[in-house]
Amino acid sequence: MVNLCVIGAGRVGKHHTSVITRRIPKGRVVGIYDKDQELTREVASEFGIRAYSSIEEIGEDPTVDAVIITTPTFTHHSIATYFMSKKKHVFCEKPLAITLEEAYDMKRVLENSGVKFQIGFMRRFDSGFREAKEIIENGLLGDIMSIRSITRGPGLPPEWAWDVEKSNGFLAEVNSHDFDSVRWLCDSEFVEVFAYGKARKEKKILEKYPDFYDTSVVSFLLENETIGVIEGSCPVEYGYDARVEVLGTKGLLMIGDVQDHQSVLFCETAKKSVRKTIGGWRDRFKEAYILELENFIESILNDKEPSPSIEDGIKALEAVIAANKSIKEGRPVKIEEVRK
Known part of the structure; x- marks a missing residue:
């Protein structure tokens, strides 16, 4: 015990x-x-x-x-x-x-x-992510060509996270999981990132925190030459949205769904169907x-x-810091630039 x-x-x-x-x-x-x-x-x-x-x-x-x-x-x-x-x-x-x-x-x-x-x-403990990892490791997907990872949250993180200088912004608070998942699934390290971050929904926050962003896109290159994109947005209100798409030389993997497939699918006479979206992180990753x-x-x-270890936390943090540097300076940033 x-x-x-x-x-x-x-x-x-x-x-x-x-x-x-x-x-x-x-x-x-x-x-x-x-x-x-x-x-x-x-x-x-x-x-x-x-x-x-x-x-x-x-x-x-x-x-x-x-x-x-x-x-x-x-x-x-x-x-x-x-x-x-x-x-x-x-x-x-x-x-x-x-x-x-x-x-x-x-x-x-x-x-x-x-x-x-x-x-x-x-x-890393979610059944869908683990199944994808096993498929990749067994060579069924072939070589990974590209990967796209998305996390969108329904609500705003707390105010302390709005100040990018003090918190590393939403790329840290929301998208740290994406940076780790990319490394883990591809079994490769980040080499370079190029990011954009903008306040597209909560623009009023810019008055107090000029560097705030609620929407971000990060393109990147890994050591094994895989290219990819990480997308993040908060708040989106429609639900909790965590998905990954992995394109390989032998096929395509898609992890996750915005729909809650445990909920009822309601098919109306107007020839349309309705199903609830996933409400939050506790619902999406309950077993994980x-x-x-x-x-x-x-x-x-x-x-x-x-596992995951402290080293995995460091690798994700390196990529987050490089991406924020890219947003601020408007240029691609190599990971080695931020390492101490």
Whole structure:
């Protein structure tokens, strides 16, 4: 049994607490912490767990084996490095960090700590993505010619994510999964990106945050000469839309759908059909969220290195930072330009 404490009592923190409590018998959430202590007590009461009053209280608690970090990205470095120094295993939500300096320091602390670290790229655990990966690895698709990955969210991320300088913008908060999925499916690293980002829907935000964008397109080249595109938009309101298309020399793979195929298909007499769209990330990747946390817990129990790793988080962050640099400077940017 692994005793875990959740850091952050917002939507994601509460969701992970629910998943472990209800679906993963080898893990036990013993407590939760959020700087909003009223929220901490509320969620703790709901799940019958301890409400911690500080990060340090958790770090000094010998009954806590691991933590799950779901707080805003700008807190990841300080929280993760603290807990790793206290010999607590760490599951950290994406994006890994804000800067590469932070990310490299997290890796350094991890290597000196001897604990396990997993980054929250749950798409690797989705059945559709895994089936696609298997098809590619077995050579059934041939050589990958191009890949297109889309993530569009129904609502706006929180305000702190609107400031690109402080958050890396929506390419980090929304499209980090796309950058990771591309690397993972193609088994190749980013070489160069060329990106556009514009505020096409929430233009009023530009008054406070001039670099804000709600719509982005990133074209890229991988080391194995695959070319591709990543698209992101938030908010789109029509639903949660996460899809990937992979073109190979022997065929085409399409992962995901905007329609909720578990819902009723209503065919009207006017010769049209209606089906609900997928409402949100919790619906689209329901099973993947369970499997990624099971993977983290099993890695602790069996003393195995978890995947996706901190290095996967660094590689995605490099591409995000390069894409934001491309948007700002209006030119292609090689990944080696942003590496430290």
